[in-house]
Amino acid sequence: MHSWLYSRLSRVDRLGLYIHIPFCEKKCYYCDFASYSGKRALVVPYLNALAKEIEAKTRGRCFDTIFIGGGTPSYLSSEELVILSGILSGVSRTEECEFTMECNPGNITKEKAKVLWGMGVNRISIGLQSSNDTLLMDIGRIHTFREFRDNFLMLREAGFKNINVDIIYGLPGETLEIFGKTLDDVAMLEPEHISCYSLIIEENTQFYVRRRRDTLILPDEDTEDAMKDLVTSRLESLGFLRYEISNYAREGFECRHNRNYWEFGEYIGCGAAAHEFTGGLRRENIRTVEGYIRSIESDSDAAVRVHENSREDSIEEFLFMGMRLVEGISLNSFKSRFSEDIMDIFGDVIRRHMGDGLLVIEGDRMRFTEKGMDLSNHVLSDLILTV
Known part of the structure; x- marks a missing residue:
């Protein structure tokens, strides 16, 4: 292991734990995550395997999220x-540990909410995607907006005071008016956090197959751009602060777990397809439920990929993740981690994009301008190091 890397990344002030539950009632048409339907018989064997990995990886560690x-x-x-x-x-766990669990409308009950509360869960993330029932059916969701609203209110009654709602825009058949109503419908419930992503067509999804067959009708580019602009203007007018490209929160309710990713922190990953990053090593577990169970039962290690970050890898990841944040990155933090001033490495590129109005440096921080956020991929592609 590179000594420079370990000394700068072995921070103990924040450590995240991610646990993957790969089971679904139904696979959504846009989803390429490691999720599987029709495997209920494997849930308990999976939990037994998960118990072994969690015990082995968390022993002697304390988690902030x-x-x-x-x-x-x-x-x-x-x-x-x-x-x-x-x-x-x-x-x-730390005393102030943020403990999030993802939930889907349609399979949340009062009894489950009580178990989660007793488990220590203090943040719920609910996948809504749209408040339009026709769109929900067309993208493969198993719930209606009314079920979402009822579940949201039930979770409030159960005591949860930190709830995120996931929304996707640019869905097949979605208009600007339909999307605007989704934003309003969600905001009326007053969640603490809203994640709002544009639809991305991934391989190995039903939508990918339909697009190749030319049977997937998506909003045109101008409409999707208008939806993107509406997200920020509508949510900020309602008191949500944008703190990352796709994430908005009321003051004090940013997602600390995800922020740890964006700030190049360390985290442990347990379960099928889980990723982790500790001590300069990136590890990825086997993707299938059956393969994960077999691996844990045979040798207690489900990793199929282990990669030791080079200095160049870590510089790129620090920039690519950190620049997703609206506040950007700390220049002093960059120098502390990598023992070199960022301008000595990327000075020409940074000055050029500052001239283009895409980047700005204010005090210790470098961040995207509003225009730069929209062209972030273009800027970041210039910050790739050739090795």
Whole structure:
């Protein structure tokens, strides 16, 4: 391991734990995550394997954030969630640990909410995507907006005071008016956080197949640009602050777990397809449920890829992740980590894009301008180091 890298990345002030639950009731047409339907019989064997990996990887560590994602973690029954709660009872956490679990409308119940509360979950992330029931059906969701609203209010009654809502725009058949209503419908419920992403057509999805067959009718580029502009203007007018390219929060409710990713922090990953980054090493677990269970049962290690970051890897990741934040990156932090001033490496590129009105340096921070946010990929492609 490179000594320079380990000394700068082995921070103990923040450590995240990600746990992947790969089960779903139904695969959405746009989803390319490691999620599987029709595998309920494997839930308990999977949890048993997960228990072994979590115990091995979390021993002696204390976590500032925990995030249970999927898949659909709320697909688990109350009894299965109790098993998961028992597994996590031995994981050491900071007093102010942010503990998030993803949920889908349609499979959240009062009983499950009670289990989550007892488990220590204090932040819920609900996947809505749209408030239009026709669009929800067309993208493969299993719920209506009314079910979402009822579940949201039920979670409030159960005591959850930090709720995120996921929205996707640019959906097939979506108009600017339909999308604007989704933003208003969600804002009326007053969540603490809203994540709003543009639809990306990924390989190995039903939408990818339909696009290749020319049967997927998407909004045109001008309409999608108008939707993107509407997100920021509408949400900021309602008191949500944009702190990352696709994320908006009320003051004090930014997602600390995701922010740790963007700030190049360390995290442990457990479960099928989980990623982790500690001590300069990136590890990725096997993607399938069956393969994960077999790997853990045979040698307690499900990793299929292990990569030791080079200095160049880490510089690029620091920039590519950190520049997603509206506040950008700390220049002093860059110099502290990599023992070199950023201008000595990228001075010509940075000055050029400052001249283009895409980047700005204010005090210790370099960030994108509003125009630069829209062209971020163009700028970041110039910050790739040739090795």
